[in-house]
Amino acid sequence: MRYLPLTADDRAAMLGRIGAPSVDDLFRDVPAAARLSGPVEGLPLHMSEMEVERALSAMARKNLTATHVPFFLGCGAYKHHVPASVDHLIQRGEFLTSYTPYQPEIAQGTLQYLFEFQTQVARLTGMDVANASMYDGSTACVEAIFMARRVTRRAKALLSAGLHPHYVSVAKTLTHFTDDEVVASVPVLNEGAPGDDIAALIAAIDDETSCVVVQNPNLFGHVADLSELAARCHEKGALLIAVVTEAVAFGAVRSPGAMGADIVVGEGQSIGGGLSFGGPYLGLFACNHKHVRQMPGRLCGETVDAEGRRGFVLTLSTREQHIRREKATSNICTNSGLISLAFTIHMSLLGEKGLRDLAALNHARAVQVAERLAAIPGVDLLNGPFFNEFTLRLSVEARPAIRRMADAGVLGGVALGRLYPGEASLANGVVVAVTETQTDEDIDRLVAAYEEAVSC
Amino acid sequence: MRYLPLTADDRAAMLGRIGAPSVDDLFRDVPAAARLSGPVEGLPLHMSEMEVERALSAMARKNLTATHVPFFLGCGAYKHHVPASVDHLIQRGEFLTSYTPYQPEIAQGTLQYLFEFQTQVARLTGMDVANASMYDGSTACVEAIFMARRVTRRAKALLSAGLHPHYVSVAKTLTHFTDDEVVASVPVLNEGAPGDDIAALIAAIDDETSCVVVQNPNLFGHVADLSELAARCHEKGALLIAVVTEAVAFGAVRSPGAMGADIVVGEGQSIGGGLSFGGPYLGLFACNHKHVRQMPGRLCGETVDAEGRRGFVLTLSTREQHIRREKATSNICTNSGLISLAFTIHMSLLGEKGLRDLAALNHARAVQVAERLAAIPGVDLLNGPFFNEFTLRLSVEARPAIRRMADAGVLGGVALGRLYPGEASLANGVVVAVTETQTDEDIDRLVAAYEEAVSC
Amino acid sequence: LEEPLIFEIGDSERTGVDLLAPPKVASRLGGLEREPIGLPGLSEPEAVRHYTRLSRQNFAIDMGLFPLGSCTMKHNPRLNEKMARLPGFSDIHPLQPVDSVQGALELIDSLAHWLKTLTGMPEVAMSPKAGAHGELCGMLAIRAAHEARGEARKVVLVPESAHGTNPATAAFCGYEVENIPATPAGRVDLAALKARLGADVAAVMITNPNTCGLFEPDMIAISEATHAAGAYVYCDGANFNAIVGRVRPGDLGVDAMHINLHKTFSTPHGGGGPGAGPVVFSAALAPFAPLPFVRHTGTHFELVEEEQAHGRGDAHARSFGRMVAFHGQMGMFVRALSYIMSHGADGLRQVAEDAVLNANYVLRSLDDVMTAPFGTSGPCMHEALFDDHFLEGTGVTTIDIAKALIDEGYHPMTMYFPLVVHGAMLIEPTETESKATLDQFIATLRHLVARAKAGEVEHFKAAPHLAPRRRLDETLAARKPVLSWVPESIAAE
Amino acid sequence: LEEPLIFEIGDSERTGVDLLAPPKVASRLGGLEREPIGLPGLSEPEAVRHYTRLSRQNFAIDMGLFPLGSCTMKHNPRLNEKMARLPGFSDIHPLQPVDSVQGALELIDSLAHWLKTLTGMPEVAMSPKAGAHGELCGMLAIRAAHEARGEARKVVLVPESAHGTNPATAAFCGYEVENIPATPAGRVDLAALKARLGADVAAVMITNPNTCGLFEPDMIAISEATHAAGAYVYCDGANFNAIVGRVRPGDLGVDAMHINLHKTFSTPHGGGGPGAGPVVFSAALAPFAPLPFVRHTGTHFELVEEEQAHGRGDAHARSFGRMVAFHGQMGMFVRALSYIMSHGADGLRQVAEDAVLNANYVLRSLDDVMTAPFGTSGPCMHEALFDDHFLEGTGVTTIDIAKALIDEGYHPMTMYFPLVVHGAMLIEPTETESKATLDQFIATLRHLVARAKAGEVEHFKAAPHLAPRRRLDETLAARKPVLSWVPESIAAE
Structure with a gap:
């Protein structure tokens, strides 16, 4: 019981102060029918660190790992080399074991890197502002669809056939329950532009359309110019949501912002993150100033303390569930803190x-x-x-x-x-x-x- | 050049302030015959982090590692399981990248764990005091022989045949140049007590003997009672130096101090350390109060600061080379700081x-x-x-x-x-x-x- | 020392990464080259120093007690971090052929087995990414179950003391939220609940142990009444730490419960994530649970994704769909399983016992100088609740006490939650704190109470004094939002 | 907050380690069971918190500039730490059959090749454990070489400005140490050296660049004169960072030089070790170098230990013997090679250039307000030397300036060394500091100088004000040594 500091003597002394005859007595409110008299049956007892290490290592060895074989998989998760200093820094106890920065006086470390992260993401996407991250690219994408509904007060989203099919699935699942309409079609492997349906999307935008969601580069790797699509969206009062699943592309491909996107979401795993069998990953979410109050997720903002020194706080939290309860912009209450830190550090090293x-x-x-x-x-x-x-x-x-x-x-x-x-x-x-x-x-x-x- | 922050612009601006036409000019004191005009020949140029990782991993893979095969080697280096928290903590930058604690106001972290280490080692060995560590067991052993000469003003050391032969080699090498006499013999595989020569050592002690050095458990694993040997040493005015190369034995075998040893030295690698192909390891060195001023190596002591708060400093440094120069007790100027930290943490976890x-x-x-x-x-x-x-x-x-x-x-x-x-x-x-x-x-x-x- | 932002110290020409030179090829970007970005770069020494210094402005479990009620900030074992970094887990792609990731699927299946057995429930959805996401998952399954029966129930009942996420989630799923009052003893008013239950009620969302730190003694009755009305019981699992290994929620009649792996099972909070929120389901809701699933077929682990589920009349054929792109928070699964195996069934039971013991010790060591609104209703579970009556007339408020704790080397407790209590202070020590630490914390709080009562109101109002920052102007931040760096700092104005 | 000692918080019954239960066997300890030890144990949460808190009382490179002359505190790349932890290096035993450690021997051989090539010297002994141990190694080889010639030379010449270890080492090897004076320009007085050289002189121990931060322009002449007298040149390699990749000591006539891997090649100092001090040798001394050695025989790496060396007329047959139990500081070798390969021959050259550039920048940015004794003799190398003349009449001393720097967020520079200068301040920025950091440091020092000259002597005398401790009573510590914990703290007296 290496993680439990109480000794038998401690427990006896504490029960004495409490005035309880036994620990069992402290559980007396539990209905008798639901009280277990001993350890849950059918499960092993505690193990030494060495035994746990052996058991988990044995599982790990059964997988074919990307570093040990020629590896060429992508489609929303990418293997890149992450500098050793990134993992070193995110393991510092002050980052690893800290809490959501609701007490800003003792969380400036977290808040400042979030502010750096937001600025990096805004610049990479070509947008004004970014939030402090979402769970992953797919949940960021569906949150963008909901945001578009809040902004446009329309409920029909057009999804490009080049959008990652898991992202389409997630959007369909959630919109099924919110009564949004999602229009998606099966991709076609056009020669020269696989999965590209921008012309069709342009044609399909109507006055009910809240947004068009297009991935670029798309699932098939095709890179498209979104400018005309953006113009058509704006003409029709719809928002253009651009999705980027390979964040390294921000270093080579014209930014969605520069092509007219209204919301940019993405998967940030490529920078600072590992493959990790699909999670934890890093949802990126950026938009322009005018829509910031409809944005989901946490936001970190600059302010001053009582002595006038620059400091950072979570802000605009009236949008969030812990304040707004049933009126929140989304039910999200966690971001991908440590993964966003890894992103920020890796991106700072890259420059x-x-x-x-x-x-x-x-x-x-x-x-x-x-x-x-x-x-x-x-x-x-x-x-x-x-x-x-x-x-x-x-x-x-x-x-x-x-x-x-x-x-x-x-x-x-x-x-x-x-x-x-x-x-x-x-x-x-x-x-x-x-x-x-x-x-x-x-x-x-x-x-x-x-x-x-x-x-x- | 990922570790070098200066940009070309920085370098130009700095040369400007210096008033030098070029960096070459700053090296003008180097005799022309020894100035290289470009990178040293015959060596590769800089590599990316990924390339270095690949090259070194390739070398690492050529070794048969102890975790991957049935492993039963000892003889002065032991494989034990070290809790993951130990390596985590010693990698904190504040420990890893700190300096020898000569500025105690900003080195209390290092100094306090050294004080804890010294106390742990003293208690484990059964002695009054221990120093802040030596390079390894073999160098601690020869330093103990030199210390015995300083204490007894005699120069003949009797080495048990059960002492690790590398320790014997190291002692012979150094005493050759200091004109100490070292007596050692080839071990005999006695049935029931392999390598044991305690009776012979007792017989050999004479009035010239500065010390007897005996390893326990000895190289062959034999465990002996040293009490009689200690008594005989003291009778003859010699010191008993006990050597322990497997620190885990302190948890089961009667301590050298309890058996009458005057100096206990040892190899601390078993606790907190890895095998690491023989280094870095951890020399343990303990003795009793009366000999402390003849002890080699660094010592941390308790004191108070200007506000009366408890604090720690390196002390009795008049014994050391950086103060005493040619009058120092030894020429050692480094201890095994980070390895002693690993020892201290692992030992604190064990209790x-x-x-x-x-x-x-x-x-x-x-x-x-x-x-x-x-x-x-x-x-x-x-x-x-x-x-x-x-x-x-x-x-x-x-x-x-x-x-x-x-x-x-x-x-x-x-x-x-x-x-x-x-x-x-x-x-x-x-x-x-x-x-x-x-x-x-x-x-x-x-x-x-x-x-x-x-x-x- | 003030730490500048990377934008103030970096340089777009500087980099902390060396790369191979690219081969010479003709670009195939279709003319869509990137415009200027405006990203500063740092050399590695600068980056290490910058983020090391930043980290030192944080408080963390590794530094001291974190008595944050309902958030369970316990020790994060370092073994778990090491295990999560085994290349066999950290360096595999979610879309590799399943034969090449059998160990990963085995790990997910093993953790799923533990979660099902510990909760006494037959199914678990592993993919939700956090607690709130798990709630969403549970409520979607409930809605899918009603839809499958052709029912369009509109109402979800939520006790007053619920977590803020509960009503937010219910509303997101299209439900109307109605509150259920509490009894004076801090429990759900069973009579009021029964009175409200009816054909329009889809679910009851309950937290047990509740947010006052008390176990709901009527829990089985609540479940029975809910089921009798054709509704489902959703239980917020945030407080599972109090009962893990001693009580199985399945035995209480729960239909769905999310489990915060980062609370009960100690995956690190990491300054706000990543979390993980698997959801256990009763037999009634199991068929509607989301995809994907791992299925063990004797010698082989299969991954049930869209094709298998919808293709062949599977147990998951009625799944409500996919919630995330891949298989969930694998990295967190490894950590949680490492934690769980380290404790075993016996150790987890001890976790609950020590967590409850520690909380009651704090409660009984302070209830003479602070006011415990439910102190007379018996033992608390894993957290001790106080209100601010004891501060009446001092001018000192709950938040002032909290901020003063910062100066003493502690993270504040949870404040002003639950809402049912005035000026609430909710203290959860967790089982990983020693008696010595609690004694010191208790002494500190007693000392602060004495100072408050002695009229040192100015000291409290100005706290914290010793933190990296004094109190920050949150109003300014919200009124003039500065959400990304601009060269002119507002602090300089 | 004060951090107690483990002896004050631990308990002999508590443990942070779980172990398998031992099988039941009859003891074979021969009746020599262990007596009580008196060791406190901590649970893992307590241990992590204790050592995390302790660490935060340290200053370190990761936190700020460490301008410590002659000690080269540069950035420690994290890649090196990762590489040293590869199980193929960290988890192999020194006595494994050599066929099972070919990669380890290859690594040692690769690093040896780099060190020999960078210094232009034909042999290197890898086993010395630290710089001072390397010095010992070099001097023992010199003594062995003289012994082999049947000579019993008694004297070692050491310049005034030598490191303290130099005379200590020479004395340890049985030599008499004689000082050689310096010229007014801070260099070895070549004429005085030549005058003293003779048949009784075994070696000259020299530091180049010297401890004033200056290159010895007469170095080749010094070597030639020394060799002509039948003596050897030992060079202290502590300052190799200034010239690595630009100058090969072999080209200067050096016979032996230790290389502090933890200075020039950035293995971490770790709060006082472990270091590593390989020694390069000229052809004249190579045969006397210590065991063991790695030898590459085409396709295979051999380890030359006692048997091979003495058994068969090997190149190492005249080795003076073994200095350590095994093969040296393997963990440090991995880190150093990782650093060296990362830089390459071009990057190492850049290291020396930037180190020298940074030092000259500091020198020329401060020599108008501080006094640089050799400021007019041309550029410095990798460190800038100041004396305390500029403090005359202020009442402020070198140590006061150093302690005041602590309050500004810097580690003090090296003080009162070298001894040839009054109140010396030796500043070595290293190449891993940015211009911005140096500018800030320069501004800070200029500000401190201004305050000193403005008469704020009290501020300096009481510094540091903001460190975890004020100045500590070192006299008390030495007068009443308390070297291990006793329940009654002397602070409580």
């Missing part, structure tokens, strides 16, 4: 130069890999423009091919069949992501794996 | 109960393993009393047998042939250490490995 260089390196290596794969007979590269991710059409069904590669120790991409299980038109498609982390040898093994996959 | 339980667990498992191995035909257990380490005599030469086991993924012990390469009488001997870290499966594999070794 503008580092982020641009990193993005350039990702893009250049992705172009190299795409060209090598495209040269394989039976493999077609579908993308025109892309950043660090692109879609291939194989001469064979992709999902079993990807599984076989994994069995052979190569994680070769995400088969579209995994994400769109019912869609025969997408079954031969696979999305390949390339970052700075693959070695030349990894790439050789990837190419060989694809050669084998399409030859059988 | 008396934890240390006793840990020692009892080590002992009991060692007894179990010894009995299983002794049951193998061709394997003789030589020890009577032992703690967690014992000596076997095999029917075959041990060193090649141990090498073959390693090739098969079992690290089965330390062959005496490795430590005493010239000694045919020891060639079949092997020392096996058992701690809390081996699983039952590890033990089964060890037994099988020995069965195979002696059967061929």
Whole structure:
């Protein structure tokens, strides 16, 4: 019981002061039928640190890990190299074991990095302001849809077919209960612009439309100019919500803000975060000044203390549930604090130069890999423009091919069949992501794996 | 150049203030013949963090690591489980990147744990005082020999044959240059008491003897009562120096102090430290009050500050080289600060109960393993009393047998042939250490490995 | 020393990261190159120092007692951090083929097994990302269950003392929220509840132990009445720490309860997240739980996602859908399982006992000088509630006491919550505090009370004196929001 | 808040470690059971909090500028810590069969190659545990070389400005130490040195760049004269940071030099260790270097220990022996190699340049208000030396300035060293400080100088005001040594 400081003597002395005959007596309000007389049955007893370590390490060893094999998966989660100092700093007890900064006098450490984070995200997205983070990209996305309803007082959201299908699922789940209407369609692997449906979206915007949600680069890696779409949205009184799932793209691709987006949401895991089997991740959320009071989530703002020194506080909290109860903008009461800290530190280390260089390196290596794969007979590269991710059409069904590669120790991409299980038109498609982390040898093994996959 | 904050603009501005035309000009005092015009030849240029990580990980992967295979090596370095909190705490920047606490006002963190460490070590060894640590056990041992000369003004040290042969080597190396006399002999594998020569040592003490150095448990695992030896030393005016290389033994075996030792030195790596291929380790050094001014190394002492609050400082530093220069008690100017911190934290977590339980667990498992191995035909257990380490005599030469086991993924012990390469009488001997870290499966594999070794 | 912002010390040309030079290729960005960003960079030495210094302006569990009622700030074992960083957990992608992540699925399944067994409930949804997200999950399942029966119930009953998230969640799910009053003993008024239950009520949202730190002795009766009315019982699991290992919510008739892994099971709060909020379900609600699910088939772990669930008449065919992009907070799952295995069934029971013992010790060591509104109704559970009657006439308020605690080296207790008590102070010591720490805390509070009663009101009003900042102007922050850095600091105005 | 000692909060029955129950066996301790120890134990929460709080009473590089001349306190990259913890390095035993540790030997050999190449010297002994241990190693090799020639030279010449360890080491090796005076320009007086050299001189111990922060322009001449007299040149490598990558000591005629991996190559100081002090040797001394050695034989790394060295006429047959139990500070080797590979030959050169640039910037930004004794003799190297003439008549002394710096958020500079200068202040910024940090430091020092000259002597005498402790009574500590805890604190007397 290494985490419990009370000794038997302590417990006896404390019961004495309380005036209770036993600890059991303190639980006397529990209905007798629900009182357990001993440890819950069917569960093991306490273990030493070494035993826990052995048991969990044994589970961990059963997984094929990205650092140990050629690894080319993306589709909303990316492997990048994170400097060792990031993990060192976020493990400082003062960050790790601190609470939500509701007591600003003793939480300036957290509040100041949140202010730095908000500013970084605002600049990256090309927007005025960002919040202190959301759970992940998918929940940020649906919160943006709800925000658009609050702003426009309309309830119809058009979702691009290039939006991550899990994000579509999450939006559908929640809007089902809020009576919003969500319009989404199955993507088409257009040659040169897979998943692109911007022209169709432009055509579909009507006076009921609260927002158009478009991912850029989209799930298939396609990079589009959103300016015309933005203009059309604004003409019709709708908001353009841009989604970015690969934050490194901010270092190479024109920002959503510069293309006219009204809300930018995204997944920030690429910077500072790990793959971690899908969580915890980092929802990014940015908009312009005029909509800030409709924004969900926590916000950190600058102010002064009683001696006039600059300081930071959580602010505009009248939007939040712990104050507003049933009138809150959303029910969210946690952000991704420590993950946003990792993002902030990694982004501070990169700086503008580092982020641009990193993005350039990702893009250049992705172009190299795409060209090598495209040269394989039976493999077609579908993308025109892309950043660090692109879609291939194989001469064979992709999902079993990807599984076989994994069995052979190569994680070769995400088969579209995994994400769109019912869609025969997408079954031969696979999305390949390339970052700075693959070695030349990894790439050789990837190419060989694809050669084998399409030859059988 | 991620660790260098100066930009090209900074450098130009700074040269401007200095009034130097170039950085080269600042090196003008270097003789022209020794000035290099560019990077040193024959060496690679700077690498990214990821590249360094890859290169070093590749080297690390070429080693057989103790956590991944059945592991039973000891002889001065032991594998124990160290709680995760220990490594977490010693990595706090305030500990990791701090300096020797010469400015006590801003080094109370370091000084207070040194004071705690000194007290822990004094109590463990059964002595009055301990210093703030030495480089390792072997250097602590030779420093104790020098201290005995200062105390007794005699120069002949008797070294037990059960003392670690590397410690003997180190003592011989240094005393060669200081003109001390060191008497040491080759150990004999006595049945029941391998390496024990206490009776011979008692007989050999004479009026020239400054000290007797005896390791307990000795290299072969034998545990002896030193009381009679201590009495004889004191009768003859010599000091008894006890050496302990397995600090966990302090939790089970009567302390050297209780048996009459005058100086206790040891290797503290077992508590808080890792194997780390032999370093950095932790030299322990303790003695009684009357000899404290002859003690080498740093000492932390209690005092008060200008407001009367308790505080700690380095003290009695007139013994040290940075004050005394050529009159110092030794030339040591570093201790093993961070390793002593790890020791202190781990020992604080253990406490008396934890240390006793840990020692009892080590002992009991060692007894179990010894009995299983002794049951193998061709394997003789030589020890009577032992703690967690014992000596076997095999029917075959041990060193090649141990090498073959390693090739098969079992690290089965330390062959005496490795430590005493010239000694045919020891060639079949092997020392096996058992701690809390081996699983039952590890033990089964060890037994099988020995069965195979002696059967061929 | 004041710590500047990165925007004040960084430089867009400076970087703390070295990278390989990119190969030369023709850009395929389609002409959509990035415009200037305006991001400062720091070298590694500068970044380490900046964030180290910033961290030192925080208070944290590692520094002292954090007696924050209803938020369970307990020790965060370092083993858990180490385990979460095993590459086999931290470095796997959510969309890898399931054969390549069997250990990860095993971990999720193991934790799910513990949560179901500890709560005595047959199903658990692992994916919710935090407590409030878990509440949402539970309420969506309840709504889906009513929809499946073709019922459109409109009302959710919530006791006065509920967490703020409860009504927010119910409202978000499209329900009207009605309050249920409390008895003078601080419990749900069972009679009032029964009187209100009817065909329009979808659910009762209850917190048990409640926000006054008391166990609801009528809990089984509440559940029975709710079920009899065709409604479901949602239990806020924030206070599970008080009863874990001693009481199974399933035995109390609960239909859905979220579990804050960062409260009961000690995953770190991290300054406001990430959390994790798995939700356990009764048999009645289990079919509606969200996707994805891990399913163990003898020797293999499967991941049930959209295709399997809707494709083949699965147990999850009536799932209300997906709440998050992937499988939930894996990193938190590892930490929580590490914590749970370390304690075992016996240790978790001890957790509840020591948490309740510590809280009662604080209650009984202070109730002579502070006023405990429910002090006569028997033992509290894991938190001790005081009100501000004892401060009457002193001019000192609850918040002043809280801020004065900062100067003494403690985090303030929870203030002004629950709302049912005037000037509430809710103290939750948790089981990871020693008697010595509690004795010191008690002595400090007694001393502060004495000072308040001695008329030292100015000292309290100006507190904290010794923190990195004095009280901050929150009104200014809200009136003139400055939410991102601009070169001219408002402090300089 | 005051932090008690573990002996004041712990309990011998409490523990922060859980262990398996031991199997039941009959004791084989031979009746020598342990007597009572008197060790307090802490639960993990208590231990984490205690040591976290203690740490916060330290100053460290991570918190601010550490301008400590001759000690090179530079940034410690976190990558190095991560690399040292790779199980393949941290979890291998020094006596494993060499085939099972080929990667470890490769690492040692790689670092050895870098050190030899950067210094231009043919051999390196890796095992010395710290700088002073390295000095000992170098001097023992020198003595062994003289012994091998049958010479019993008795004298070592040491310049006045030497590190305190230099004479201590020479004396320890049985030598008489004689000082060599400095010139008014702060360099070794070459004529005086030449005059003293003779058949009784075993070695010259020199520091270059010297402790005044100046390069010895006559270094080659010093070496040549020393060698001509049959003696060896030992160079203290503490200041190698100033010239690494720009000057190879081998090109200056040095015979032995220790390298403080924790100075030049950034392994952390850790509050006083562990360090590492490999020693490079000239061809003349190489045969006498200590054991063990790593030797690369094409495809395999061998470890040369006693048996091989003495068994078969090896290059190491004349080794003076073993200095430590095992192979040296492996953990530090990993960190140093990680640092070195990160910088590369180009980056290390930049290190020296920026270190020297930063020091000259400080020198020239302060020499108008402080007095720089050698300010007119040209550029300094990596540290800027001031004396206390500028404080004359103020009543403020060097130590007062140093303690006042603490209140401003800096570690004091090195004080009263080197001894050749009155009231010396030796400032080494290192290359990992930014211009902004230096500008702030310079402004602070200028402000302090102004205050000193304005007569604020009381402020200085009482400094530090804002540190965890005011000035401590070192005399009391030495007069009544309390070196381990006793229940009655002397502070309570």
